[in-house]
Amino acid sequence: MSEIENRLRVVVAVPLQEEHCRLIEELEPRVELVRDHSLTHPMRGPADWSGDPEHVRTPEEQAMFDEMVDSADVLFGIPDVDPAALARTVAANPRLRWVMTTAAGGGSQVKAAGLEREALDRITFTTSAGVHGGPLAEFAVFGVIAGAKGLPRLLADQRDRTWPERWEMRQVDEMTVLVVGLGGIGAECARRFQVLGARVWGTTRSGEPVDGVDRLIPLDQLADAVGEVDAIVVTLPGTEHTHHLVGAEVLGAMKPGTILASVGRGTVIDEDALLAALDDGRIGFAALDVFEKEPLDPASPLWSHPRVLVSPHTAALSSREEERIARRFAENAARLLDDAPLRAVVDTVEFY
Template identity: 60%
Template structure:
């Protein structure tokens, strides 16, 4: 992996993703040693906060594209992957030998770096960081929503309201009496665990390391998922999409779950075998699923997940928060300070497993 900048000096940063004037000023306020190269006319308009790909109908003229690439090729660092396009990232790395750091807007930016198919030497030369941690609080709230919705029988309530059915009363589940399995104890998983613990749930977390986390009663290795599944009332995935996590939650896992358990996904869609989940939802083995991410996005119109009444479909929007752009800018400034001071960067992408 790359080496940090040694000593002091200045850092020329090309803004390759939409960044407001206010957040440009915030970055320079926090780290005055940055020389920010930004031309807002060369960046696509955002349709909502953190819309770093911007309006898909927007296009640069050939002259604008040359100016955009010239700015990128003059920089020591990039704020964002150009056009959120792995091919554009590969071009930038190869065209600019002085480039040494790229900050990705996504918490799971490692997948975008992997898709650029850079050589070992290129991955060695350039540092890559992600915005992990910025999205922890809003994703944790969605996770709590999913666990509560499963415990309180949201599908049944929706069905009865739709049918104008006033049924007999029934006992709802109590999160305070449940065991919840949280996959991954990184920036998102830790916040999820804290919030569920505050509601009285017993939280089991997964990690490949021997760690202790506040609010987590037990930490198990991912290899032991099948062992703990029978005692679990709900599962929350916060893991990134890597070769090691692909289809970690498969038919074998769902079969082992306590019948009627809830499944919440705020990590990456590829962690769940969707075909196996659909089977489990249809059989009732999984009672409810709250999904913000999917194996294929946008979720295809013919996916059964759209029509299953025990599924809550969220279009990858649970992380979106009005403060996200500012928080990413502040994280970038903090890492710029670290780079200039010769310290290790936060949220380094592992360029072996790309998370």
């Protein structure tokens, strides 16, 4: 393959700081990285890939942006993180080979584009899955510890200036923690809970062993296993098969006081069933970073429930996220150029 052929014309279709653009070029010199920072919506904070919604391109700027995007062999990001814009450029650009979504759950964005099977087979879609594993695993650990140490009770007593009789807190190293979903996030959760001394179980579809996991549970046996654990961490992506997987049957099988942390996709948990489980004490504490519909409805009882911690889908956010995703992109670019399998490829049947 000639030097010209062995290059990728990559268009940056979302805001990405120049230092991270240069990092990609440094890590993989065979990439021709095309960007125009004046045409992407400016970030409002770290990893704000869709950018400021109040920034509007002029018709001329939009035409320039579309022309730039349509010239790509590869896209860094779905244009403006907009599925409709992805559908437009896929139809306009038959040379497009690969699109990296900046979201770990980018499969849902690809699905929302409504692409034809020909396009789904022609283009490889990847996500940033695994990049957010560390921060999300830390939130899961925080959530389980908060439940084990009675954070709501501590805060209430502090607010009321109450000094109660001493009471026993739960110890993580005496707990069994079930990680529902042992992908990149789940594996990081398992590793951290093992270090804390917990017995770690995890659900699996493949049956392949995972470091730090003492027992593998087939996903279709989840309801049979939850009654034997002290805490559950949900990390699964949102698909048709995982929708409300943690529903009335699974929640009803839990023992009283089970701690729940949710860091995958909110659609995995049936929130009506969760509220019932919170009210009857089967769930003793829930730390939730994701919800069925976001932003969470101001009328949702989850906001004011005394044993719920609401995090506005922000646990994964890190000032280093952009650098990590840039490095992941450069690594996958090298894999593509060297005919090696790419990491975090979207399953275009189930879209995860």
